[in-house]
Amino acid sequence: MAVKHDAVVDELRFKIEKIVQLYIFSLEQNKKLDSKIQELQAELENAHKEKLELDRKLKITKVANAISGGDENSSEAKIRINKLVREIDKCIALLNN
Secondary structure: OHHHHHHHHHHHHHHHHHHHHHHHHHHHHHHHHHHHHHHHHHHHHHHHHHHHHHHHHHHHHHHHHHHHOOOOOHHHHHHHHHHHHHHHHHHHHHHHO
């Protein structure tokens, strides 16, 4: 009877050790994945900032082309200029008060 109990205890010990090893491995994998997530989030943020900057430069280039007559869509440039003039007028009015 004691031999049977010893065998059961040994089997339980083996299974517990295996579970502990798997748990430790899972923790290590989790840390690696968390690190990769942070790295990818930083990369995504940089790409987003770069996209915004390129969009801004594209808009400026389109307006410059429209003003110089190189673009057939000069109405967009006129609208942009009118908007800027209105903003400047508002600033001047605020300064005069």
